Amino acid sequence: MSQFLRRLTVTILFLFAINPGILAADTQESDGGSFDVMGKVVDHDYVEIVGVKIYLPRILLVDGEWYFYSNTKSAIESGQFMETEEGGLVRSDGAEISLDMSITSHLVYVWLAIIFTLLITMWAAGRYRRGLGAETEPKGAMQNIFEVLFVFIRDEIAKEFISPEKYKRYVPYLFSVFMAIMFMNLFGLLPWAASATADLTVTATLAGITFFITQFSGTKDYWQHVFVFPGVPAWSRIILTPVEILGLFTKPFALAIRLFANMLSGKIMIVSILGLIFIFTDLFGAYVGVGSSVFWVALTAALYFLKALVALIQAYVFTLLSAVFIGMAAEEHHHHDDETAVAHAQAVEVETNH
Amino acid sequence: MHYFLAGGGGLLSFNTGFAIWVLISTVVFLVLMQKFLVPPIMKALDERENRIKDSLESAEKAIAKAEQISKDNDKALKEAEIAAQKIRKEALEDAEVLRSEKIEKARNDADKILSDAKAAIEQEKQRAMAELRKEVSDLAIEAASRIIDAELDKTRNKKLVDSFISDLNNKN
Structure with a gap:
């Protein structure tokens, strides 16, 4: 039993270890050859666990009004918000977000x-x-x-x-x-x-x-x-x-x-x-x-x-x-x-x- | 690629909303730690350390005490030995004194007996001499009176004999 657990742990650790290679290859393909260093160090709206992305809730305050979404995608799909060129969000009428209380990675x-x-x-x-x-x-x-x-x-x-x-x-x-x-x-x-x-x-x-x-x-x-x-x-x-x-x-x-x-x-x-x-x-x-x-x-x-x-x-x-x-x-x-x-x-x- | 920050954000940006979250979480965390979680650990460690320190101190004290006791014992033993020796020495001296006294006394007694005996002998001798002298003079007078009865009166004869005897005494 303990040996089985040990093997399982080693396998999981191995998966963790090989993961950056997979991820790097993934990024490279999706971004057409660019390697995203900054993406690894800045904050995200999702957490990754062994390559699986879990999107986190967004809590936004714009002009004194609170908006809650289960993730960024649903915020955009609701039509209230749109993405800026830098990857940020603004309200559809162009109003800046005054306070961003979203849960982040x-x-x-x-x-x-x-x-x-x-x-x-x-x-x-x-x-x-x-x-x-x-x-x-x-x-x-x-x-x-x-x-x-x-x-x-x-x-x-x-x-x-x-x-x-x-x-x-x-x-x-x-x-x-x-x-x-x-x-x-x-x-x-x-x-x-x-x-x-x-x-x-x-x-x-x-x-x-x-x-x-x-x-x-x-x-x-x-x-x-x-x-x-x-x-x-x-x-x-x-x-x-x-x-x-x-x-x-x-x-x-x-x-x-x-x-x-x-x-x-x-x-x-x-x-x-x-x-x-x-x-x-x-x-x-x-x-x-x-x-x-x-x-x-x-x-x-x-x-x-x-x-x-x-x-x-x-x-x-x-x-x-x-x-x-x-x-x-x-x-x-x-x-x-x-x-x-x-x-x-x-x-x-x-x-x-x- | 969805970066998180509202304005897109870079490495050095400070995000107020995020900071508020961190601040709230950290303050709650610190209060929990300060009020409930760390004090029992501090207390347990302090108590344990104090107990260990106390045990060490009392052990040291016990060792010191035991050493003192054994030292005292040694000292008492030595003192007892010295006292015993002294008593023995005194007893020996006393015995010696007693012995010499007894010898002295015996000697004195013997001397006294001897001198007494000598004195008694001397006395007897004197008495015997006196008696003998009287006897001899009587005998001489009687003998002489028997030999020359009428010629000489008694008083002149006695004088003559006495002088003769005292000459005799002196010759001896």
């Missing part, structure tokens, strides 16, 4: 990541509540992995960068955000799926949440250091205050761009390198294309390992920097310590930028 992956995290945490919380791991040692690989991640976030990130009397409050946020981003990143490794974190909207929203948490945990000292600067000549505030205020916003901005760019570039690299097979076929004929494909596939496999690593590293970096920013804002002021804490945080930020 990236949103589905955000939800999946959230649901995965919730389920795993619920499972782990249930075990701890029953006393497994609380009174005894944690049992099983799953719980051990969970605990390694959780304790890592708590001890190496939260405790390290947030003051000891406050860090406990931020562990749930840091852990949730780490797990959700990690799952979103890892979904990007599935050939037919997409990483939601390769979408600026998602990363900007996440960074925005970190930004709000940071500002709401700001102590008096933190705001004093943004606006007043105790101990510097009054005239220098003309320069320092705008820079500091700008700094409040550049931190989450960098956070959003870093995650977005890292995840997007990986996906684009993989699709582009696989695309070289078709470009070579176009340029030098089928034999060269097929022959060189060995090299491109090997390179893609190597990139996959790198991407798996980057998926974890970027989730870690986002969480780490969130903790650093929150820690800087929530710190009670000790004058000589403050300098080193800021310098340390900046050193960490420089180190993780690549």
Whole structure:
């Protein structure tokens, strides 16, 4: 029985793995020879599961009026909407859509990541509540992995960068955000799926949440250091205050761009390198294309390992920097310590930028 | 090819509707995690860590206590040994003193008996000498009076004999 299940799993994994080739060939035919790289990374109105497209509902607000359709096709068929040349929708009378609340592929992956995290945490919380791991040692690989991640976030990130009397409050946020981003990143490794974190909207929203948490945990000292600067000549505030205020916003901005760019570039690299097979076929004929494909596939496999690593590293970096920013804002002021804490945080930020 | 975005959309576009969805989902997600799911895990881990720390500390304390007890035992044993030795030594000394005292006493007794005996002998000797002297002088006088009865009166004879005897004494 277990052997049958194993074989089934391997077969399914194999299907998943060969899928991009099928898809790429598919795209090439339908678009008359063009290879659509951007199509793999931008948001869609459908999700693909092993090559099967599931179209998602559209929820549109035009001039204060809500429209609900089960998918894009039915929106167009209803006659209310028509397609623009860029592939977008406008109302038939030409009115622009003011708010597009449609369910999209990236949103589905955000939800999946959230649901995965919730389920795993619920499972782990249930075990701890029953006393497994609380009174005894944690049992099983799953719980051990969970605990390694959780304790890592708590001890190496939260405790390290947030003051000891406050860090406990931020562990749930840091852990949730780490797990959700990690799952979103890892979904990007599935050939037919997409990483939601390769979408600026998602990363900007996440960074925005970190930004709000940071500002709401700001102590008096933190705001004093943004606006007043105790101990510097009054005239220098003309320069320092705008820079500091700008700094409040550049931190989450960098956070959003870093995650977005890292995840997007990986996906684009993989699709582009696989695309070289078709470009070579176009340029030098089928034999060269097929022959060189060995090299491109090997390179893609190597990139996959790198991407798996980057998926974890970027989730870690986002969480780490969130903790650093929150820690800087929530710190009670000790004058000589403050300098080193800021310098340390900046050193960490420089180190993780690549 | 249906891209999703209302305006067609590119890589760097920010879609407000999508952002609202993400924000709502994430906030609900974070509230669930913060309120219900993570606290029991934190609590369980903290309790476990504290318990382990406490156990280690109490084990260390128990070891220290046991060491202290064994040290105390050793010390008590050593003290008892020293005390026993001291008692033995004292007993030996006492016995020695007693023995020498007894010997001394015995010796003194013996000396005393000896000197008593000597004194008694001397006394007897003196008495015997005196008696003997008296006897001899009496005998001599009687013998002399019997030999030369009328010629000499008793007083002059006695004087003569006494001087003779004391000469005799001196010759001895």
